[in-house]
Amino acid sequence: MALLSGNTASFQKKQLSNHIAEHIRAEILAGNFSPGEFLRLDEVAKDLGVSVTPVREAFMALSVEGFVRHAERRGFLVTPLNYTDFEDLYTLLAQVAGRLSERAASAMSTEDITELESVHDRMKEAAEQSDPAEVERTNDEFHRVINRAANSSKLAWILLSILKYVPKRFYATIHGLTPMLLEQHERILSAIRDRNPAEAYAAMYEHEKISMRSVLEHLDQQGLFSNQTIQ
Secondary structure, eight states, rough: OHHHTTTTTHHHHHHHHHHHHHHHHHHHHHEEEEEOOOOHHHHHHHHSSSSSHHHHHHHHHHHTTSSEEEEEETTTEEOOOOOHHHHHHHHHHHEEEEEEEEHHHOOOOOOHHHHHHHHHHHHHHHHHTHHHHHHHHHHHHHHHHHHHHTTHHHHHHHHHHHHHHSSSSOOGSSSSSSHHHHHHHHHHHHHHHHHOOOHHHHHHHHHHHHHHHHHHHHHHHHBSSOOOOOO
């Protein structure tokens, strides 16, 4: 207990740097920071109301992920992203999500399925009420229920790592995408109800492939990729 108490400040600082990295990553993927833009540590720290140290740690993590690179004058440059890298990551995302859905189809309890149905109904209600924030929240929750039921910590870790490269607050802002997501969720839910692992995998894989294609198109339109366009 003494060891844990003695490192509380360090743990809190690490958690803060993770939150800062998540924020900056989201800003880059949203197109609010352009490739080649210089970001000063002190200015970012001032804007976020924190010290420079956790901001520096956040940017060092983002540099490993390929979102920024270190520059002179106490700052970092936003890195042009590579379309092929993102295409590969999103293909892997579809495969991992499909595998998790496949396992969930066998492992889900009756209570889990009831919860999944409830989340799906709330997402439909949010879409009918034109509530994009709730659409995003229930969409995320739908996938979390499935991933949790799959009970595969390593696959879940891989999925979370890839999701760092997917923009937040995206799906509900694209015209016509939400009805398509709901239709695909229906297919996934039906496969899980039927305890059909193969169909659950196929439904989730197709769902993620289509969704990630829309994400790639969006990022390409934002100009995030370096002289590369979707073929």
